[in-house]
Amino acid sequence: MAVIECIPNISEGRRSDVLDACSSAVRSAGAQLLDVKPDATHNRAVYTFAGDAQQVTAAVLALMDTVIRNIDLRQHKGEHPRMGAVDVVPFVPIDGVTMAECVTLAGEVGAEIARRHNLPVYLYEEAARQPARRNLEDIRRGEFEGLAAKMQKPEWAPDFGPSTPHPSAGAVVIGARMPLIAYNINLATNRLDVAKRIASAVRHSSGGLRYVKAMGIALADRGIVQVSMNLTNFEKTPIARVFELVKREAARDGVAILESEIVGLIPSAALTDAAAWYLQIEGFKSEQVLENRLRME
Amino acid sequence: MAVIECIPNISEGRRSDVLDACSSAVRSAGAQLLDVKPDATHNRAVYTFAGDAQQVTAAVLALMDTVIRNIDLRQHKGEHPRMGAVDVVPFVPIDGVTMAECVTLAGEVGAEIARRHNLPVYLYEEAARQPARRNLEDIRRGEFEGLAAKMQKPEWAPDFGPSTPHPSAGAVVIGARMPLIAYNINLATNRLDVAKRIASAVRHSSGGLRYVKAMGIALADRGIVQVSMNLTNFEKTPIARVFELVKREAARDGVAILESEIVGLIPSAALTDAAAWYLQIEGFKSEQVLENRLRME
Numbered sequence: 001m002a003v004i005e006c007i008p009n010i011s012e013g014r015r016s017d018v019l020d021a022c023s024s025a026v027r028s029a030g031a032q033l034l035d036v037k038p039d040a041t042h043n044r045a046v047y048t049f050a051g052d053a054q055q056v057t058a059a060v061l062a063l064m065d066t067v068i069r070n071i072d073l074r075q076h077k078g079e080h081p082r083m084g085a086v087d088v089v090p091f092v093p094i095d096g097v098t099m100a101e102c103v104t105l106a107g108e109v110g111a112e113i114a115r116r117h118n119l120p121v122y123l124y125e126e127a128a129r130q131p132a133r134r135n136l137e138d139i140r141r142g143e144f145e146g147l148a149a150k151m152q153k154p155e156w157a158p159d160f161g162p163s164t165p166h167p168s169a170g171a172v173v174i175g176a177r178m179p180l181i182a183y184n185i186n187l188a189t190n191r192l193d194v195a196k197r198i199a200s201a202v203r204h205s206s207g208g209l210r211y212v213k214a215m216g217i218a219l220a221d222r223g224i225v226q227v228s229m230n231l232t233n234f235e236k237t238p239i240a241r242v243f244e245l246v247k248r249e250a251a252r253d254g255v256a257i258l259e260s261e262i263v264g265l266i267p268s269a270a271l272t273d274a275a276a277w278y279l280q281i282e283g284f285k286s287e288q289v290l291e292n293r294l295r296m297e
Numbered sequence: 298m299a300v301i302e303c304i305p306n307i308s309e310g311r312r313s314d315v316l317d318a319c320s321s322a323v324r325s326a327g328a329q330l331l332d333v334k335p336d337a338t339h340n341r342a343v344y345t346f347a348g349d350a351q352q353v354t355a356a357v358l359a360l361m362d363t364v365i366r367n368i369d370l371r372q373h374k375g376e377h378p379r380m381g382a383v384d385v386v387p388f389v390p391i392d393g394v395t396m397a398e399c400v401t402l403a404g405e406v407g408a409e410i411a412r413r414h415n416l417p418v419y420l421y422e423e424a425a426r427q428p429a430r431r432n433l434e435d436i437r438r439g440e441f442e443g444l445a446a447k448m449q450k451p452e453w454a455p456d457f458g459p460s461t462p463h464p465s466a467g468a469v470v471i472g473a474r475m476p477l478i479a480y481n482i483n484l485a486t487n488r489l490d491v492a493k494r495i496a497s498a499v500r501h502s503s504g505g506l507r508y509v510k511a512m513g514i515a516l517a518d519r520g521i522v523q524v525s526m527n528l529t530n531f532e533k534t535p536i537a538r539v540f541e542l543v544k545r546e547a548a549r550d551g552v553a554i555l556e557s558e559i560v561g562l563i564p565s566a567a568l569t570d571a572a573a574w575y576l577q578i579e580g581f582k583s584e585q586v587l588e589n590r591l592r593m594e
Contacts, residue, residue, distance in 0.1 A: 003591060034590050050591055094587060179587070186579075243576050259579035265587045268565060274572035279540050282483075282556035290391060290476070290562045291588065293331055294300060294347055 002097040004105070005179065006031070006049055006056045008089045010067055011082045013038040013045050018070045022047065025066040031059035034265070043078025044087070048265070050094065053105055060089055060109050061116070064172075068117055072168040073144045081137075083144045085169035088136060090125065091176045094267060095292075102176035103127045110174040114161030117169065120151065121160040124175035129159060136173060144170045178211075181231040181270060182263035183239060185246050188256045192218050195225035198249045202227070202242065209245065211237035224258060234270040240277040268292075299394040301402070302476065303328070303346055303353045305386045307364055308379045310335040310342050315367045319344065322363040328356035331562070340375025341384070345562070347391065350402055357386055357406050358413070361469075365414055369465040370441045378434075380441045382466035385433060387422065388473045391564060399473035400424045407471040411458030414466065417448065418457040421472035426456060433470060441467045475508075478528040478567060479560035480536060482543050485553045489515050492522035495546045499524070499539065506542065508534035521555060531567040537574040565589075 012018050019038055022045070026033045031051040038045040049059055064086055071085040089109070091102040106127035114121045128134045132155065142150045147165045150156050157163055158171060165171055187195060195216030200206045203214035211233035217226050227246055231239060247257050269286060276284045286292050309315050316335055319342070323330045328348040335342040346356055361383055368382040386406070388399040403424035411418045425431045429452065439447045444462045447453050454460055455468060462468055484492060492513030497503045500511035508530035514523050524543055528536060544554050566583060573581045583589050 003588075005587065032591060034587075050587075094591075239572075239576065257577055259577050261579055262581060262585055265585055265590065268569070268586050268588045271569040271572035271586065272565070274576060275536075275568040278575040279536065279571060280554055280556050282558055284559060288559055288562055289565050289568065290302065290331075290347075291300075291565045293562065294329060294391075 001095075002052045002101075003050055003095040004053060004056050004097055004102060005034075005092040005094050006047075006060060006089065007092065008047050008060065008063055009082075009087045010045050010047070010063070010071065011043065011073060011076050011078065011085050011087055012067075012071050013043045013078065014040050015070075018066075019045055021066050021070065022063055025062035026059045029058035029062040030055040039080070041078070042080035043076060044080045044082065053097075053101070056091065057105065057109055057112075061112065064113055064117065068119075068169050073170050074168060076144070081140055081143055083140050083142070083147050083170045084172040085166075086172050087140075088124075089172060089174045091127075091174075092179050093176075094179065099126055099176060099178070106174045106176045110172075111160050113172060113174070114158075117166065119161050119166040119169055120158035120163070120171040122171060122173045123159045124173050125177040127175040133159075136175075139173050147171060178233045178235065179265075179267050179270075181234055181239065181266050183229045183231055183242065183260065184263065185227045185229070185243065185260045186219065186222075186258045187225050187227070187250055188258040189225060189253075190218070190223050191253070191255070192216060192225050194250065194253045194255050195227050197253070198227050198246055199229075201249050202229070202245050209237045209242060212242060231270075234267070234273070238273055238277065239270055240274040243274075298392075299349045299398075300347055300392040301350060301353050301394055301399060302331075302389040302391050303344075303348075303357060303386065304389065305344050305357065305360055306379075306384045307342050307344070307360070307368065308340065308370060308373050308375065308382050308384055309364075309368050310340045310375065311337050312367075315363075316342055318363050318367065319360055322359035323356045326355035326359040327352040336377070338375070339377035340373060341377045341379065350394075350398070353388065354402065354406055354409075358409065361410055361414065365416075365463075365466050370467050371465060373441070378437055378440055380437050380439070380444050380467045381469040382463075383469050384437075385421075386469060386471045388424075388471075389476050390473075391476065396423055396473060396475070403471045403473045407469075408457050410469060410471070411455075414463065416458050416463040416466055417455035417460070417468040419468060419470045420456045421470050422474040424472040430456075433472075436470050444468060475530045475532065476562075476564050476567075478531055478536065478563050480526045480528055480539070480557065481560065482524045482526070482540065482557045483516065483519075483555045484522050484524070484547055485555040486522060486550075487515070487520050488550070488552070489513060489522050491547065491550045491552050492524050494550070495543055496524050496526075498546050499526070499542050506534045506539060509539060528567075531564070531570070535570055535574065536567055537571040540571075
């Protein structure tokens with residue numbers, strides 16, 4: 001059975017009746033709801049669910065219907081940038097499904113949402129059909145309030161739907177990406193400069209590893225510092241390589257690694273790959289993992 | 298859903314019609330047949346299947362019925378020690394099930410087999426009700442040919458069933474144990490003495506780690522040597538600790554580790570534990586593995 005993860009972000013983080021209605025919509029569609037994280041300050045909620053292509057499609061469409069009925073961006077205020085009532089919908093290949101299939105799925109779901117609700121849809125990341133739309137931040141710049149003007153420019157015509165925003169729901173960004181791993185490494189020091197230097201050394205934007213975003217922060221209550229990271233493609237930039245590079249850079253400053261932490265969920269393969277790397281396992285196949293065999297047949 | 302693995306060894310490794318009938322029996326009972334490994338020299342086959350308690354119980358009983366109809370130990374010759382037509386039946390907790398539940402299951406299945414076939418049953422390993430019966434080799438010593446005499450001794454009265462062997466099927470040993478991991482480490486040397494010394498250093502029987510069996514062997518065709526191991530409890534003697542100890546002992550002799558290999562199946566937890574150890578992940582929970590969450594609900 002194919003397993004696709006889907007992590008829609010919606011522009012509501014306060015009204016529990018609306019949040020509950022969205023959860024019910026996802027569950028009723030047959031997807032497995034794994035997590036709901038509302039944030040009142042951001043006035044935004046992140047839903048995480050999984051299923052096969054049919055289940056996640058049904059869940060996204062049901063969620064969209066529920067949100068359109070309940071959220072009006074003209075009344076919405078919150079700290080987090082947003083341009084849609086359903087703001088962003090990434091599909092993530094987990095098991096028995098390729099990235100190419102998730103890209104196709106993003107296109108199909110996007111077309112259907114545009115048709116149903118007469119709502120503009122942009123495709124991003126792996127599903128982007130133009131290089132300038134790979135990056136979510138570029139699409140969302142200007143937010144809901146600036147969307148009507150932005151959409152007048154030919155280069156910001158949507159991939160599906162009308163060339164004007166939906167009055168209450170704005171536009172939605174749909175795409176496909178690798179699983180994101182939130183990975184932090186705590187250093188046995190209170191020297192923030194060391195954490196910041198290491199973050200700068202390992203992150204892509206300043207010359208580091210291709211699929212690493214990183215910043216150095218202080219954990220003031222514990223008197224230590226942290227290299228806080230997002231790993232955006234664990235197949236191409238594996239977690240073991242990130243850990244070893246941070247460790248080496250820390251040693252340069254005479255600092256040891258205290259511990260690391262995975263925030264939230266991590267795909268099994270990211271950890272088994274790390275084990276295989278450290279244990280120097282040759283020719284390891286994921287079918288050798290007993291649980292994978294059980295899922296396969 | 299609980300997942301129990303069951304790995305019966307039967308005393309037939311040559312007649313494919315009998316082997317196929319056994320496979321069909323397991324599948325028809327609703328268990329998921331993962332592997333069948335017949336060995337003509339040993340005249341023995343190892344079946345690996347999985348399911349919940351009800352499915353694996355039904356599969357063992359169906360397998361027993363099929364074997365009783367088709368295998369007569371009075372006609373059986375093979376290299377491998379054996380005392381039963383179905384020789385040994387271990388139950389292994391994999392997911393959502395405790396060792397205690399597998400011990401209970403072994404007792405229930407043992408009692409039922411004794412009742413159905415008037416066949417003596419011994420309980421071994423974690424399911425053993427006497428310390429002298431923990432070790433399979435001790436129960437099996439004397440084999441089928443010596444069984445009638447052995448069973449005359451009061452200390453070898455079976456846990457269930459009659460005090461004489463079944464005429465054609467002997468006796469069966471049923472129990473519960475942790476998953477066994479076949480783990481080999483290849484050394485970048487052709488010095489067999491080094492592999493043998495390391496095996497002796499890490500294995501339980503000569504002073505090493507509690508749940509490690511090991512021997513040093515030559516891989517003549519590759520011109521290297523191997524520390525060939527069975528890890529019998531990866532929770533108490535984790536794979537990372539075994540690897541690091543072998544590596545350290547090899548370094549003592551100026552030898553590097555070339556690679557390691559997992560033979561056959563390994564439970565996911567054995568690898569994620571190793572990743573968490575090397576990456577120094579603090580407070581890691583198996584529920585953080587995305588696939589485990591999907592199985593849970």
